[in-house]
Amino acid sequence: MTSKEAILSESAQIVKSALIERGLETPMLPNELSAEVRKDKIEHHMREILTLMSLDLSDDSLADTPRRIAKMYVDEIFSGLDYANFPKITVIENKMGFDEMVKVNDISLTSTCEHHLVTIDGVATVAYLPSKSIIGLSKINRIVRFFAQRPQVQERLTQQVLVALQALLGTQDVAVKMDAVHYCVKSRGVMDSTSSTTTTALGGKFKSNPATRAEFLSN
Ligand SMILES: Nc1nc2c(ncn2[C@@H]2O[C@H](COP(=O)(O)OP(=O)(O)OP(=O)(O)O)[C@@H](O)[C@H]2O)c(=O)[nH]1
Ligand SMILES: [Zn+2]
Known part of the structure; x- marks a missing residue:
């Protein structure tokens, strides 16, 4: 068990094991990077992508878009990739x-x-x-x-x-x-x-x- 798995709630562990057993887990690779490091790396790559699309990221409306997307991916729309975010179950x-x-x-x-x-x-x-x-x-x-x-x-x-x-x-x-x-x-x-x-x-x-x-x- 990795250190990250060790802190998962009992509910998260039960659900994760059941999905793996049924072959229904989302295809994922192990990733030990912290959320903050992942956001920094995604921000860097989003900057590259948007620049390749010819957008001028020095514009004040676009300047923070790479960071916004990184936060949105990790903390919001893809937060379910991390079982540490599994809800508390009653x-x-x-x-x-x-x-x-x-x-x-x-x-x-x-x-x-x-x-x-x-x-x-x-x-x-x-x-x-x-x-x-x-x-x-x-x-x-x-x-x-x-x-x-x-x-x-x-x-x-x-x-x-x-x-x-x-x-x-x-x-x-x-x-x-x-x-x-x-x-x-x-x-x-x-x-x-x-x-x-x-x-x-x-x-x-x-x-x-x-x-x-x-x-x-x-x-
Ligand atoms: N079964 C299923 N297919 C999905 C879902 N979401 C998107 N798709 C489909 O995934 C397929 C990907 O097909 P590709 O031919 O590789 O992609 P594409 O060239 O962008 O295809 P088009 O959408 O037809 O233009 C598309 O037919 C999408 O409609 C989903 O939840 N379930
Ligand atoms: Zn689609």
């Missing part, structure tokens, strides 16, 4: 024996397409059938956001949220649906401004029981 014992579906609708989803590094904009719906544990509701939104803050393909993002919740809740009975507009389809390339993409990842009874599946997929 899981409590299901003492009330709640056994019906818990479903969180229309979770805001903003991610970045890993092929073009442009925005993916949509919503997620996440449900589970409680077993021994229930999870703090906002933690579902936070888990979606954590994995969205990586370069992504929508299929992997959907499955990562599924496996993370299955691991944390100790049940296979989890379902995730995402509906999103890809700006690599809308603002460039094929320039389609009306299509959106829906992906689902279903586990346990959501996959095997048609009524449970239908209840989740309705609305």
Whole structure:
């Protein structure tokens, strides 16, 4: 175990191991550089890139853009590449024996397409059938956001949220649906401004029981 892994929360370690086991981890290389060093290096390279595009970085509007991008990548839109940023998870014992579906609708989803590094904009719906544990509701939104803050393909993002919740809740009975507009389809390339993409990842009874599946997929 590296020193960085040693400080990861228990939840982060559980989720990371589950993704690796399922072959669903984002392709990543080990990186022991601190966030500050990474920002300095990204700033340097962004300066080169923008200069190669003929932009005059001595202009007062552009001067800080390389630093802004470096901060945005490391602290914001790609912060989910670092498990040290995995949210604090509150899981409590299901003492009330709640056994019906818990479903969180229309979770805001903003991610970045890993092929073009442009925005993916949509919503997620996440449900589970409680077993021994229930999870703090906002933690579902936070888990979606954590994995969205990586370069992504929508299929992997959907499955990562599924496996993370299955691991944390100790049940296979989890379902995730995402509906999103890809700006690599809308603002460039094929320039389609009306299509959106829906992906689902279903586990346990959501996959095997048609009524449970239908209840989740309705609305
Ligand atoms: N399956 C999947 N494909 C995606 C996602 N985001 C972007 N893509 C696609 O990734 C593909 C990359 O294809 P390439 O042919 O290598 O790239 P390109 O020349 O820029 O392709 P065009 O977008 O068709 O101009 C494109 O078809 C994108 O629409 C995603 O989340 N899931
Ligand atoms: Zn793309």
